[in-house]
Amino acid sequence: MTGDHQTLALLLFSVFVAVTLGITTWVSRNRHGSAEEFYAGGRLFSPMENGFAIAGDYASAASFLGVPGLIALFGYDGVLYVVGFLVGWLVVLFLVAELVRNCGRFTLADVVAARMSERPVRIAAGTSSVTVSVLYLVAQMVGAGSLVALLLGRTGGAAQVWTVIGVGALMVIYVSLGGMRATTWIQIVKAVLLLGGTVVLTVLVMIRFHGDLDRLLLTAAERSGHGSAFLAPGLHYGGDWTARLDFISLGLALVLGTGGLPHIVSRFYTVPTALAARRSTIWSIGLIGAFYLMTIVLGFGAAAIVGPEAVKGSNGAGNTAVPLLALDLGGGASSTGGTVLFAVVAAVAFATILAVVAGITLASSASVAHDLYASLRRRRGGRPRSEVAVARGAAVGIGVVAIALGLVARDLNTAFLVGLAFAVAASANLPVLLYSLFWRGFTTRGAVWAVYGGLIPALGLVALSPVVSGSPGSLFPGVDFQFFPLDNPALVSVPLGFLAGWLGTVTSAELPDEAKHAETEVRSLTGAGAV
Amino acid sequence: MQSSNGRPPGGGGAPDRTPGNHDGQEQAREDTAYRDPWYDALASGWGEGDGTAAPVAPVPAARREDRPGGGARAAAEAYLEVQRSPEFQEVRRRYRRFVVPAVTAFLAWYVAYVVTATTAPDFMARPVAGAVNVAMLAGLGQFLTTFLLAWAYARHARLRRDRAALELRWNTQELARGARGGVL
Numbered sequence: 224m225t226g227d228h229q230t231l232a233l234l235l236f237s238v239f240v241a242v243t244l245g246i247t248t249w250v251s252r253n254r255h256g257s258a259e260e261f262y263a264g265g266r267l268f269s270p271m272e273n274g275f276a277i278a279g280d281y282a283s284a285a286s287f288l289g290v291p292g293l294i295a296l297f298g299y300d301g302v303l304y305v306v307g308f309l310v311g312w313l314v315v316l317f318l319v320a321e322l323v324r325n326c327g328r329f330t331l332a333d334v335v336a337a338r339m340s341e342r343p344v345r346i347a348a349g350t351s352s353v354t355v356s357v358l359y360l361v362a363q364m365v366g367a368g369s370l371v372a373l374l375l376g377r378t379g380g381a382a383q384v385w386t387v388i389g390v391g392a393l394m395v396i397y398v399s400l401g402g403m404r405a406t407t408w409i410q411i412v413k414a415v416l417l418l419g420g421t422v423v424l425t426v427l428v429m430i431r432f433h434g435d436l437d438r439l440l441l442t443a444a445e446r447s448g449h450g451s452a453f454l455a456p457g458l459h460y461g462g463d464w465t466a467r468l469d470f471i472s473l474g475l476a477l478v479l480g481t482g483g484l485p486h487i488v489s490r491f492y493t494v495p496t497a498l499a500a501r502r503s504t505i506w507s508i509g510l511i512g513a514f515y516l517m518t519i520v521l522g523f524g525a526a527a528i529v530g531p532e533a534v535k536g537s538n539g540a541g542n543t544a545v546p547l548l549a550l551d552l553g554g555g556a557s558s559t560g561g562t563v564l565f566a567v568v569a570a571v572a573f574a575t576i577l578a579v580v581a582g583i584t585l586a587s588s589a590s591v592a593h594d595l596y597a598s599l600r601r602r603r604g605g606r607p608r609s610e611v612a613v614a615r616g617a618a619v620g621i622g623v624v625a626i627a628l629g630l631v632a633r634d635l636n637t638a639f640l641v642g643l644a645f646a647v648a649a650s651a652n653l654p655v656l657l658y659s660l661f662w663r664g665f666t667t668r669g670a671v672w673a674v675y676g677g678l679i680p681a682l683g684l685v686a687l688s689p690v691v692s693g694s695p696g697s698l699f700p701g702v703d704f705q706f707f708p709l710d711n712p713a714l715v716s717v718p719l720g721f722l723a724g725w726l727g728t729v730t731s732a733e734l735p736d737e738a739k740h741a742e743t744e745v746r747s748l749t750g751a752g753a754v
Numbered sequence: 755m756q757s758s759n760g761r762p763p764g765g766g767g768a769p770d771r772t773p774g775n776h777d778g779q780e781q782a783r784e785d786t787a788y789r790d791p792w793y794d795a796l797a798s799g800w801g802e803g804d805g806t807a808a809p810v811a812p813v814p815a816a817r818r819e820d821r822p823g824g825g826a827r828a829a830a831e832a833y834l835e836v837q838r839s840p841e842f843q844e845v846r847r848r849y850r851r852f853v854v855p856a857v858t859a860f861l862a863w864y865v866a867y868v869v870t871a872t873t874a875p876d877f878m879a880r881p882v883a884g885a886v887n888v889a890m891l892a893g894l895g896q897f898l899t900t901f902l903l904a905w906a907y908a909r910h911a912r913l914r915r916d917r918a919a920l921e922l923r924w925n926t927q928e929l930a931r932g933a934r935g936g937v938l
């Protein structure tokens with residue numbers, strides 16, 4: 224990577240930072256932080272705006288760089304991986320978006336707490352939401368650090384450390400000053416940039432192959448050295464039965480976890496009604512689906528044009544497949560076109576990480592202030608105004624924690640961390656949410672057990688997995704307390720979450736409150752009393 | 755649609771309206787909202803930039819620590835009454851009749867896809883036409899069914915559920931407000 228690339232990429236990225244900071248200041252003028260304003264951006268975004276913002280929140284750098292890289296190296300198994308990210312949106316559309324918009328105010332815990340004894344349920348759901356957010360956040364911070372090293376050629380710890388700190392500081396500024404309104408606009412700008420960049424690259428790939436997809440696939444297969452096996456599953460997730468079960472576990476986490484991600488759920492509160500929440504989900508399914516279809520083309524394009532050898536030579540996990548493809552499509556390393564396209568891709572990737580990080584920070588600061596702080600300090604009479612002040616403070620606190628963890632976990636695999644966040648969301652958040660929306664007899668003890676019964680096994684199994692100990696690539700390679708063979712715990716912890724919720728309910732002496740169930744059911748399906 | 759405004763479902767008594775209340779204003783706001791359901795959040799009084807919060811919420815909010823006593827209990831009765839009404843049960847039945855089979859179908863289809871890909875790669879590798887094999891078709895099929903189901907859900911909700919749900923929403927809010935004695 225030459226100096227030109229770096230300078231141009233840095234310039235473009237600085238423009239993005241300047242624009243987003245401009246948005247933040249412009250949006251936060253004359254606004255005196257009510258809770259509606261800070262957590263939900265005033266609730267008056269249109270379905271299209273929110274659809275773009277959701278797509279922006281969801282499509283992280285792992286999708287833009289990781290998926291094409293995976294396809295370039297392992298062929299069809301990358302497609303297998305990406306399908307789960309899209310199919311999970313049907314769970315959101317059918318079971319979560321409208322009902323949550325109708326029942327809650329700011330967070331996922333609102334929906335559950337409305338029916339139950341509020342304090343323990345809110346603390347449980349708040350804890351699991353913050354856990355999911357922090358895991359997801361660390362994944363993005365780690366990704367940002369390694370991106371800099373990869374794209375700007377600045378190897379060595381210092382650049383990585385400063386990137387993580389810089390990203391953390393920027394996200395704290397966005398969130399604590401601009402709240403949900405600024406965060407949403409940053410997501411929209413980022414989604415447009417990301418989709419625009421992806422469309423341009425896809426069109427260039429298709430032009431290169433004269434629109435002939437068949438030839439693109441055949442060239443990719445031929446160049447991969449695997450022949451037709453490149454176009455069929457098995458190169459990455461094949462292996463022994465443990466590897467195969469691990470992939471099934473990951474697939475389960477992706478499909479069921481999307482509906483439990485706190486930063487996705489909180490996006491539905493930025494639109495006025497359940498109808499608008501449904502329309503924004505439809506928008507986001509269209510945008511995300513189109514985006515993933517294009518990343519598949521980019522992945523096979525990178526295999527056919529750049530070649531797996533060159534991709535692997537640049538980065539073992541394939542994360543540089545798209546930048547390398549851009550360089551080639553623009554006319555090669557020494558051409559102006561190649562330089563510009565490479566810089567654009569690098570800047571889009573930075574923008575992507577920055578925006579995703581801001582969205583998650585906002586959601587987790589809402590969980591801290593609205594669920595945890597408000598429950599723990601309820602007796603002293605917290606007023607909404609002070610709650611927003613707490614949320615701003617929490618954004619700073621979470622920023623610091625994420626920076627610290629991002630620096631510690633620098634060497635962990637980003638895709639693993641994202642998969643883990645989805646697994647925890649699927650095990651701890653989804654069971655309690657579905658039970659409280661649909662089960663008449665669900666009780667407070669059931670709700671608390673459902674959260675902890677999913678959260679603790681999910682985290683515990685990871686601690687006992689080969690990721691943490693007992694294999695050369697693990698976090699503590701020196702010791703061996705590995706007990707659970709899979710990297711991703713979802714296959715076991717999701718059923719445990721549902722089971723614990725059921726067990727807690729049938730063993731509790733508390734009679735379910737008919738009237739509160741009626742209220743939740745009527746509100747969730749009609750929108751009566753929705754804020 | 756308009757004709758049923760203010761008619762409580764399930765034959766419940768009409769809420770008592772005392773004169774001197776700012777009823778006319780409420781009614782006007784609600785009518786605007788009625789025509790423009792997207793922006794009806796404003797109708798319940800959550801103005802933006804309203805720093806002090808605690809605006810007029812005509813119905814019980816999600817948090818129930820407010821106002822102990824008869825009002826809350828009466829409002830709870832109102833929700834039970836709506837829940838038992840045939841209009842609501844019809845909306846719920848339509849929602850479930852679409853969502854339950856649809857969720858079962860796409861989860862089964864996705865699990866079948868993932869399990870087949872991991873356990874029977876030879877079957878997935880079977881060529882169909884040119885470079886396209888069973889795996890490619892199945893993967894594209896997942897994208898296609900996701901788009902189709904999303905479209906079908908939106909269409910079903912728009913045609914079979916939205917109108918009835920919106921009527922129930924206003925009727926429920928009237929009923930709950932009546933139960934609270936017409937204030938707030």
